[in-house]
Amino acid sequence: MLRAFTLLVIVALWALACTPAFAGLYHVGSSLVCTDCHTMHYSMGHDYVGAQFTLVGASGSTVARLLKDNPNDLCLNCHNGTTFSPDVLGASANSMVRQGGGLNRESAPDAGYYEWTGHTLDSTRTAPGGTWANAERGLLCIDCHAPHGNATQYRNLRTSAIPGDTFDDKPLTFAAGALNDLSKDARLDASTFFTRYSTEGVQFNEPDSTQSAYANWCGSCHTDFSGSGGTPNMGGASGGNMGDDPWSRHPSADVNIGQGSSSDLAHFQSHTNRVKVMSSSGNWQSGTDLTPSCFSCHKAHGNKNPFGLIYMAGTGVVTEEGDNGQTMQDLCWQCHTP
């Protein structure tokens, strides 16, 4: 395990150094390195520079698809407790405030990160609001992220052209670079490792003001939680219209803050710290087209709050849990007036 880890560190560092600045994500194009994850014979006696190497992962034996370890353990070899790649499980080994927050895990709980505070690796439970579950193996990193990457997808999140697939037609595009592209769903400041994965470097566009590609993607498993206004699972109406057609689930698209709803744009913009929102004009600070979506309230991976909620009161230092906020009300009151 330790040797496998050492090798992966070297390979990953090499790959990061060689990757073009424009590549906002790893595991795509030239940074898709077969030997990061695969071994041909499960018998490596030395690494690629001749150093002694013992290939023993958590599995202790060969793994399907020639993997060096079980999928989650393999991912976590680089993505847990390291500083050269995003740390995605529990507390972060990096100083950044992670946009995705921290996962938790049933078999190896991390203090403060419980099953009820975010996505749970190895969990066989059914996704809330839907029917999907990995009943056989429990939740895997690669249930959401394409292991071989997808150059056009934010965070290598899965999408598929196969009818009936969980991720059938779930594009979640991104622009990485100095300039934003409002036709893409997310914008990554890819200039540094930290900005690439931290809250400060990620913003969300809104190419279609009636849709959220992000929520649509989450809807792959959490089916009932997203949709346009007026759909049976959401209630409401396009553009808000709270009076005649009240929403029955909180909208994740199709209504701007302050637009025909009980929310208040001026109130939202009065906060120093604000949750992430979509903007079709890319004007997240003072735009009038701001729309909340899943990421506004939840960390994608989770955090130390129930449901991975972001308790952001609006003041204090921004953390993965929010800021000075202590309760769910602090989150509600980002957009709604007390």
Place this chain on the structure above:
Amino acid sequence: MTLRIAIPLVSALLLALSGPVLAGLAHTGSSLVCSDCHTMHYSMQHSYTGNTTNVITDSIGPFEKLLKASPNDLCLACHNGTGFAPDVLGAPTSDYPRQAGALNRVTPPESNYQTWKGHTLGSTEVAPGGAWANTERGLLCIDCHDEHGIVTQYRNLRTSTEPGDRFENKTLSFAYGSTNNLAKDVFLHDGFDVAYRYGVAGTDFNEPDPTKSAYGNWCTSCHGDFHGSGGTPNMGGASGGDAGNSPWVRHPTADVNIGQNTPSSLVQFQLRANRVKVMSATGNWDAGTDITPSCFSCHKAHGNRNPFGLIYMSGSGTVTEEGDTGGTSPTQLCRQCHTQ
């Protein structure tokens, strides 16, 4: 379903009730807890502390406005049959007489609390003396109480600044603490005990304007004909009494003191050991000469086990929600103030 909703709300409400002293009521300020009533996706698998007994597993919802249940069911999850919040439906679960008494409902009916004994949840009937009805959904708790609270309003009762709104300018202010404020309409005596805060013993009524009753004015939002100053067509009478020349055509709810140019007797009233609630401009409800009856003097706001929610208070015995243990008829209520 009620139990499912009640479990998480218990902890939330207990937390809310432990709020600042000034917060005389829940559902306002720091005790306005979004997650008491709302759920974002109607899919909670656990509580905010990870307790898995708090789950939404049914397919009844989701409900409009992201509520955890239909409005009345949601309110009653905490406000019926629990010990931590005022029990407002049917028989009490606590041993103190509730100032507001008890509601009844259409479905399912409450034993001894029939629809003719008070306000009826789910009723589509028109409010007596007025034209208002909730014909679509039946009477809801939130038809009267503001679900998001109004820190200045007694019992979070609705008021509005919107012209034409039923509750336009229906202020019903209150003072809360150990010191009364005669400029407020109601004095809620200081007390952390729910029984005191919501019971008969802890509630008194001021009279900032001796010609008006803010309480009566509030009730008239629906029961339009039952309240007004002396001399108005719907009330008759005259300011300050005047029973002879301008007899009242409806019982006054303001603008005339007990014993003031009316067939009532202040001495008679003050003789009683048990007395119905009255307004006083000086805050001297026991021995004042400025005592004025209003709606709450005769009726429990929610109702009780007497017809019309009347308070049969004979003046002796133990005070109950129906009056006192000596009271058995409406005549005894009349004779609180009247000698014949």
